[in-house]
Amino acid sequence: MTSAYQPDAVEKAAREQWDAARCFEVGEDSSKDKFYCLTMFPYPSGKLHMGHVRVFTISDVIARYQRMQGKHVLQPMGWDAFGMPAENAAIQRGIPPARWTYNNIDDMREQLKRLGYAYDWTREVTTCDPEYYRWEQWLFTKMFAKGLVYRKNSVVNWDPVDQTVLANEQVIDGRGWRSDALVERREIPQWFMKITAYADELLTELDNMPGWPDSVKTMQRNWIGRSEGVELTFEIGGDHEPLTVYTTRPDTLFGVTYMAVAAEHPLASFAATDNPDIAAFVEECKKTDAAEATLETMEKRGMPLGISAIHPLSGEDVPLWVANFVLMSYGTGAVMAVPGHDERDWEFAKKHNLPITQVIAPADGSPVDIQQAVYVDKGVLVNSGEYNGMDFETAFHAIADHFEKSGLGKRTVNYRLRDWGVSRQRYWGAPIPIIFCDDCDAVPVPEDQLPVVLPEDVEFTGVGSPLKHIPEFFQTTCPQCGKDARRETDTFDTFVESSWYFARYACPDAGGAMLDERADYWMPVDQYTGGIEHAILHLLYSRFFQRVMRDEGITQSSEPFTNLLTQGMVLKEGAKMSKAKGNTVDPQELIDKYGADTVRLFMMFAAPPEQALDWSDAGVQGGFRFLKRFWHAVQTHVDAGSVVDVDPNELNDGQKELRRKTHQTIDKISDDIGRRHSFNTAIAAAMELLNAVNKFGDHSDIGRAVVRESLDAVVLMLSPIVPHICDALWQALGHATPLVDQPWPAVDEAALERDLIELVVQVNGKLRGKISMAADAHKDAIIEQALADPNVQRFIAGKNVRKAIVVPGRLVNVVV
């Protein structure tokens, strides 16, 4: 009698065995190749959701596969524990953010354990722990000493009713999500990390990262956005400071017909002092959120300031406008406009009846009507005085030379990338270790006073940061002069914590330093897996931090992640699953009903990892059915008794065929999991092999031995995906050593050989027949037999065979 598949009992037994043997706890073993397998750690939002299950299962499959390849595998887990949702929960439920967070961590840790992930739990890292964030505070003070951090004004969303800074996500159609008040743009002083100091390295090293997807590298390249251009100065009459602008198209300089400045620009303020219309417009411009998408898609509006700049080449007056699409804190707060050769400038000029001048003509001489359509291509200069007739390159350098000689401009390499603003006017984050002193200005907290601990037992109302109301927190003395001083109450952007946690996993208990020598054993991460939504910010900040740590001398590698797998989102009804949208699916129900293995299997089977997966409940059932068939097949085989050793050379044709299928499948699944990360097709191949085994009617001793080889292989190869059931089946198959210590099965090349192969015959590219040929048949023999096929004859009858193309091992195409 075979026993029924009972996932609860099977999974419990496997877990207990792994725990007892401490299978996944690893030290540093220099005799083996290390493999550091990591997922983007979760934000402890409450319960696991399907996106978590997907990313953790992908990584667990890779980790377990690499272990079977003989690697020394580290797979750690931790918690990205600071963030806004804890504050929202605090407002809604009156629970302190810390308690809410720790409760969630406890719940989610249990769920992760239930899913059977091969984690080394002894290395768990939680970012809201002062023993964690003290080290990023420490690094910040080191960066301060090197001039890699600075303070400057920058723009935030201000809710005038709640008197609070809002995240972009909290602004809905220009209004505060709780107050419904129109949001205003405000400039306040904030701390910045000088990521631009590394812009060039971050850009050029992308060329040496073959383990990253091209799409992510392209996005990062475009985000960094290196451009070569010219910075030039326009004089303004009166006492005004000249305007400096940057352009990548100095060749279009004669086409400048107006300029635009930001609402916060001193020239706008000046013009507004005695012009109420301009003052009103300037105020109006500030009533918008600060998101780039808003800025670029909103209606472009502007007003003339009644001030002119002097064109540096022609000497003509160029009118100045104030415009809502120019931001003071990005670049110089001023832009030159060339409506003839820039899309946005053209539309603005049309709307406001500003002159449009053609200064570039197509190189091939074809006519262009600049009043009807903008011309943005590079060409030859016209209407540009002494520069007429030059092409882009020549004009660029001639004009740049002119400005460098006159001192009114210079060639400049510019980056789209902006320095990283790390200040948040929020409570639930790591305190920024700065003390403000009236005499000494901003002073970093000395190392022996770190960490600056965030008080956890607070009342949180959502109006401003509670830290501003806790004198014990902000009242302090200046570390330099000893006078009374005030502690910074802003906290770090949570991306700071996630920019170095991967290195801390190597040495989570290092008490005296941010990292120790164990980081050099484990880093860089060999395989990093996470959502494509992190393609730019998190991954770029991490690459930056890794370099800052390198330059601080505490770690050696420059790049944190050698191979990157960006898994697609789990969507529900076509949209990102999120608590905010309320469209989450609880994996726990499925785990309770079918077990962890079914959930893991279905998640891997439903779609390739890199693709978005629109969740549907249907189909999980099929995964469960497959596991039952799998269980039944092994049990039935085992119940029929033990098997004999056989010589592969003594098999009959049917036995040879199943054995060939087994080794073809090993070949395919090894490639699918190891190289392609194509888990869905790996599972499909395993299903096919199992279907073949179930259809195999040969119950002779030799036949059963061939089946045994197939079953052993399927159990081994599915074990990274469904480890619990495979563990039980491995034991059932009579193996004494635990499955978790088994090597990956090897392909017997001899088993793959075959005498006859099938070739497809096409006529003019359309399938017309199939022929069976010796594997080493000559091209002419193949064509001869293809032409002899009766159906092929029908289609070539009465026509000339112009040629025949033979694709070895695949097909023949007869062209008539």
Add this chain to the structure above:
RNA sequence: GCCGGGAUGGCGGAAUUGGUAGACGCAGUGGACUCAAAAUCCACCGGUGGCAACACCAUGGGGGUUCAAGUCCCCCUCCCGGUACCA
């Protein structure tokens, strides 16, 4: 707006380097087993025509390159992610 990605049967997907479109599974239909149901097993399962052999059509839309295009090129539509304070 800009940057990156995607679209293949009723559904999820396969086709790895330009070479048989629809593997594997879900749903469905018919049958076996059963008093019955569930479970399980067997068969069928893109569309049109045909008794069948087979033929024609078909990979979001339009054009192109090629002996051969889901795959390469050009144009377009829609959807998803990011857009610097969601993480």
